[in-house]
Amino acid sequence: MGQEVILSGNELSDVRDGLFLINRLNTDDFDHAVVFDSGNVLKIVEGNTSMIYHLPDNVPLQTPTLDEYLQQRKEDGEFNPQFSFEWECSDIENARNRLLSIYQREEEYNWLFNNCEHFAYEVITGKKKSPQLRGGMIAAGFLAIAAASSLFSSGSSRA
Numbered sequence: 001m002g003q004e005v006i007l008s009g010n011e012l013s014d015v016r017d018g019l020f021l022i023n024r025l026n027t028d029d030f031d032h033a034v035v036f037d038s039g040n041v042l043k044i045v046e047g048n049t050s051m052i053y054h055l056p057d058n059v060p061l062q063t064p065t066l067d068e069y070l071q072q073r074k075e076d077g078e079f080n081p082q083f084s085f086e087w088e089c090s091d092i093e094n095a096r097n098r099l100l101s102i103y104q105r106e107e108e109y110n111w112l113f114n115n116c117e118h119f120a121y122e123v124i125t126g127k128k129k130s131p132q133l134r135g136g137m138i139a140a141g142f143l144a145i146a147a148a149s150s151l152f153s154s155g156s157s158r159a
Contacts (some may be wrong), residue, residue, distance in 0.1 A: 033120035
């Protein structure tokens with residue numbers, strides 16, 4: 001989307017109608033990706049109420065209104081969550097079809113193959129991916145290489 005846009009939960013109600021992939025920042029050390037349907041452009045439910053579609057850890061796909069979602073955040077002790085806008089969807093009809101297809105599949109949450117990012121990216125872009133997971137795996141790989149290198153280099157100095 002160009003320049004990073006960060007809004008508080010209260011500011012989301014002022015966003016123009018559209019379909020967005022947004023991240024709730026810094027939740028349990030990871031961002032939480034959600035599909036934000038501002039103005040209900042997907043028309044999954046009746047009316048013009050903004051919706052949040054998301055796949056939380058170990059529970060089925062959730063579809064609260066924006067107000068319900070923010071209320072749940074408050075109940076969980078997160079009084080002013082911050083959100084970054086990552087992607088705007090330009091193909092609303094295909095996104096709607098992808099979302100309905102995901103509902104029908106009823107896939108369970110799996111942090112490696114079906115996490116919140118996989119879900120949100122699949123709805124918005126049609127491609128199931130998880131940039132945070134990929135980044136974490138790359139970092140873990142570098143740490144493993146560094147640890148192995150350290151073991152081998154310390155072992156060679158004993159000879």
